[in-house]
Amino acid sequence: MRVPRKLAALKDRLEFGPPKSAAGVRVVALPAAAVESLREHLAEYVEGGPDSLIFTGAKGAPLRSSNFGRAVKWTKTVASVGLAGFHFHDLRHTGNTLAAAFGASTRELMHRMGHATMRAALIYQHATSERDREIASAMDRRIAGEGRRRR
Numbered sequence: 001m002r003v004p005r006k007l008a009a010l011k012d013r014l015e016f017g018p019p020k021s022a023a024g025v026r027v028v029a030l031p032a033a034a035v036e037s038l039r040e041h042l043a044e045y046v047e048g049g050p051d052s053l054i055f056t057g058a059k060g061a062p063l064r065s066s067n068f069g070r071a072v073k074w075t076k077t078v079a080s081v082g083l084a085g086f087h088f089h090d091l092r093h094t095g096n097t098l099a100a101a102f103g104a105s106t107r108e109l110m111h112r113m114g115h116a117t118m119r120a121a122l123i124y125q126h127a128t129s130e131r132d133r134e135i136a137s138a139m140d141r142r143i144a145g146e147g148r149r150r151r
Contacts, residue, residue: 001028001038002050003114007062014062024114096124101131 003026006019019025030038038054046052047060057063057071068088069075078086096109104112110121 001030002026003028009064014064019114021114021116023110023116026111026114028112093124093126096121097126097128100125101128101134 003019003024005016006024008015008017042054045056046054053062055063055072057067063071074088075084078084092113096113099109099112106118106121109125110116110118113121113124115121115124
């Protein structure tokens with residue numbers, strides 16, 4: 001996915017412009033499952049070329065935070081999958097936490113998120129109890145392996 005610009009909601013208008021930093025202009029690889037869903041969405045809902053908006057309102061206009069929930073039925077959708085209270089922006093946190101759990105370095109996380117600083121990247125990275133158990137299991141395997149080598 002190519003990220004060349006951002007859409008800012010100003011008081012009286014929406015305005016396209018460059019991302020907050022040079023790091024925000026990037027190309028990010030997506031998981032195959034996301035690519036398939038995105039292809040289906042593009043075929044059904046998006047007209048135009050590669051610079052077209054991926055998600056728009058009913059009339060093809062950019063979504064605003066004030067109409068997003070109604071336009072995409074977000075609240076109903078997340079509640080139906082057991083995630084009531086999950087916000088759209090939480091997807092950034094989820095994506096970065098998953099990437100970290102699968103071994104992405106801080107520099108890789110910064111690239112994926114478009115962050116210029118480690119501090120910004122770390123805001124979106126969260127510890128999980130599942131990952132903590134995986135770390136403990138890996139430590140157990142290492143300890144057991146060390147014990148066998150010493151005998």
